[in-house]
Amino acid sequence: MTEFKTLSKTEIDELIERVERAIAEDLALSKADMQLLLGVLLMVTERQISLSLKDVTIHKWRKLAGIISSSEKRSAVIPDGDASNDSDGTQKSDAATSKPDGNSESTASGKPKKKPSTQKAERVIRLQCHHNHDELKAGQLCPECGHGRLYIYQPVIRVRIQGEPPLSAVEHIFERLRCNSCGAYFTATPTDDFQQDGGMNQLYGYSARAIIALHRHFAGLPLHRQQTLQQILGVPLTASSLYDQTQSVANDGFVVFKALKQRAADAPHFNLDDTPNRILNQGTILKPDRRSGQLKSRSGTFTSGVIATLESGQQIVLYQTDIGHAGELIDEILRLRHPGLPKPTIMCDALGWFVADSDFTFLI
Structure with a gap:
């Protein structure tokens, strides 16, 4: 140096x-x-x-270059004339504790004002490609001067963001051996990554199914548009096949939904609300009235949300979109409640369709 x-x-x-x-x-x-x-x-x-x-x-x-000091001591940053010493030897600057207009940076409670975080999300490197010299190796003579020897040095790293189709087909070829005497076959064992993404004969991996469902229900990309995009990018898939994979994810997720519903039923506290929503092919249906039990024609579609707070403080959030209000959803949940537990407390708007069965709850 x-x-x-x-x-x-x-x-x-x-x-x-x-x-x-x-x-x-x-x-x-x-x-x-x-x-x-x-x-x-x-x-x-x-x-x-x-x-x-x-x-x-x-x-x-x-x-x-020595142009500025590399010391992080306060004395190297703030000159002695710009700071005042307290009785305990610490230095304070008026400019550092007040705004230009004279207002303090502290809040009314006396606590320092918290600045918004500027930390950026860490980039995840999914794949690393190593580029090696074709002709030069460590230990060879330097082709530039002809005297020195080459040695391994710090590599040059360049990150490149590449585009690829949302879904891509990967052909896995498993080596297979056959006995020339008995004719028995011996197929190579799949890697752990292959097995974790699905069965041996499964065409769509779990990761592909998850991406299809995320594009449809999180990014709002219709299945026919996904079909067109895949066709443009050279990996054609039909909308009906994409729908089947989304339905597979929904079936697996419904098991989790039922388990959470059962777990939430024993919670001591609930918050619930609903909001109008729309299902395109949903028509009028006959549904029993909650009070009289008589069939009534219903057509209003709502998304009902319930937050169940468990004894441990954990919260379970459940959503359901159908022809029905939040009160009907909480009735379904509380029917799964274990007998002998005390009545839970429900917080909701003072509307008739929010009120759960009085046999189940205390209302606030």
Whole structure:
């Protein structure tokens, strides 16, 4: 590492004058001057390489060049005249504790105001590709100078964001052996990643099914549009096949929904509400009235939401979209409640269709 030597402006001017005189009169420089010039040359070369590789920022370069101090002590940042000492020896600055208009940065409660987080999400590298030299190897003679030996150095890393279809087909070829005597077959064992993504004869992996469902119900991408996109990108899939995979995810998720419903039934506290929604092919149906039990024509579609707070403080959030209100959903949940438990407390709007069966609950 280059050692820094601080020169005043006068010393620099004198050095330049000696160098110019040596060039004009064809004279030799002193050993001290040559050492200074060699240090400057090494420093410039080192900084040039660092900047070309983009592995050092301008602020870091200013520190390395000795232009600014690398110390993190407060005394190196705030001059003595700009800070006042307390009785305990700590320094405080009026400018650091108040805004330009005189208002304090602290809140009314006296606590410091919390600044919003500026931390960026960490980029996840899914795949690493290694590019090796085809001709050069470690230990060979340097092709540039012909004297030195090559050795392994820090690699150059470049991140490239690549585009690919949402779904891609991967052909897995398993080696298979056969006995020439008995005719028995021996097939290679699949990798762990292959087995975790589905069965041996499963065409659509679990990851593919999850992506299809996310695009449809989270990104709002219709199945026919997914079909067109896949066809454009060279991996054609029909909308009916995509629907089948989405239905498979829904069937697996419904088991989890039922288990959460059973677990939520024993909660001591519930919050519920609903909001109008729309199902395109949903028509009028006959549904029993909650009070009289008589069939009534119903057509209003609502998404009902229930938050069940367990004894442990954990919360289970359940949604259901159908022709019905939140009160009917909470009735379904409470019918699964274990007998002998005390009545739960429900918080909801004071509307008739929100009120659960009085045999089940205390109302707030």
